[in-house]
Amino acid sequence: MPMNAIAQNASRLRPAADHVESWFVRANDPAAPRAVWIKATVLTGRDGTAVAQAWCSVFDGKRVHAWCRDVPLADAAFDLGAVAPDTVEQELSIGPLRMMLHGSGGRTRGTLRDETSIVDWDLAFEKVPGSGEPLCMLPTARLLDAPVPNNKLVSPFPVAAFSGRLEWDGESWDLDGWHGMQGHNWGSEHSPEYAWGQAIFTDTGDGAPFAVMEGASGRTRIGGRVSPLISMLVVRRGDDEYRFDRIVDLWRQRPRLAFPEWTLRMRGRDGSATVHMVADPAQMVCLAYRNPARATSYCLNSKTAAVSVHVAPVNGNAFELRSAHGGALEFLVPQPVPAVRPVV
Template sequence: MIATEQNAPRLRPGGDHVESWFIRANDPHAARAVWIKATILTGRDGTALAQAWCGVFDGDSTHAWCTDIDLPAACFEQNALGQDIAVGPLRMRLTGRGGDSQGTLKDDTSAISWDLEFTKVPVLGEPLSLLPSDLLLRTGFPKNKLVTPFPVTTVTGHLDWDGERWDLHGWNGMQGHNWGAEHSPEYAWGHSIFTETGTDTPFAVLEGASGRTRLGAKVSPLLSMLVIRRGDQEYRFDRIADLWRQRPHLDFPEWTLRMRGRDGSAELRMRADPARMVCLAYRNPARATSYCLNSKTAAVSVHVAPVNGNAFALRSPLGGALEFLVPQPVPAVQPIV
């Protein structure tokens, strides 16, 4: 699927539905990042909301904002070039080559505004899906789907946080899209871009997840998937129901995953610092609220042993996006938004 197809809205009126489009950008030289998200939330009970989110990360200083508006007052419009999104003060434009976003959010203690553009990086930045195409397009399994129209981008622009301006030129980024009848009951999700020392040129990217999905009245075991791109090579570990070939372990604030598949084997470790995270209340249409423990400056390491070719390792000390979804907040992660 091309990026514009991956970003197309999946909302069907009259049912329970959660859908989000999000952008992340990271400073390649410091523990600084920004995360922007637009969300649709509808329910059979008549709920019809849109949400504008933003989180900012600067070492141990973090903050997050969320604004709710009625869905009819928001814009999620598909056109020949891609998609235009407007949720209150947030704007997001997504095309086949990248996109841009502008916005201003504030609360009683802090304010942020941003104006940024992002452009896909050739090869590494082509659309990515953790799920095999048959599960993504033809089935209702799992309950929550995710794609990454732009897994690697270059970013320009700026943001202003409480009077301090950040120049985003030369930052690395990504853009993702997910949807489903509800958030997964539990998950860890991770994404990381790896760059050449000295030039900050991206040469590899990984994305992975371990999560549960509802199977009728029951909840599945942890199901895992992982994709690694290095240059023009892609290593896929996407047989998510093959539990014999995966060993996930969610032990907040660390997620580890061992995978075996047709392309070889991989061992992933991601760890976040709770002092550098935010806790986000994620509403579900027909179930209790879940809480996303959200880091954009996590440490990442992965070792890959391909079936054909030499083994290699990738590391990033502070460039990983790592999220845990849990049923209750964790006191070590503040603020709660």
């Protein structure tokens, strides 16, 4: 599915329409259960709602914290058109958050605080050649402009090398050598329910990324009804890509959402695959995701989940990928879960 990062990050905002759209960045320490997740969100509604949100969550294996700041959309700034060539920079500004994106990476900086904690960051990322090329789990790019599914997700930079620093309540993190990704999603509302997972696997010798997995199981609204769980999965390993993207072949999908675990078994033209991810609820945050015209949903968010992937290709030997704390795992649910605090 050829598409460059500039096009994948272009805004789909439609004035005076129910619309939610986010650009997000995640970085993980390959040597320890530490991670940072930063997101910029735009929320508009036919009722005149127009707000932008700056988000940040941090995880260090012992404690977690999350921040969110709302800004009137009129006070936010966006320059995110589908421009070319790739050297042109796309920019957005939401209160204290800045994000700059271009064809080979990007940068974000900002400061967020609440009554008990403060975080300040300035980090940059560059795509990793090969596995870091733009990724879309849908079977065709035409679905990105279709009414179904009602929430779309692309990863302009599924594998990126990070540098920079983060300060959390006086503790300083050096992000040089960290790995992560940058994603973009949009739609008329958040999906009614989903589990989404992404993980980058690094070589234990030199710490370089050699594989990436991204998958999701979720429901969408079709004609006013909520669909069964629909799943997608892509695994890249070296120069090979294994796609499990026939989203209507429900008999070839076996998703199981049993918080805090997500298991997905898929069969497709490239073979079969099984993903298992599990997070510690004490190392997650619960984020209130507002919808333009429906009730608020809640994202149970981990960036230090354990993940295992088994792939049996049609042609070639089976292989496994594992990470003890490098997985991004999210569940979207209608109500908060008491085991996950704080609720932001």
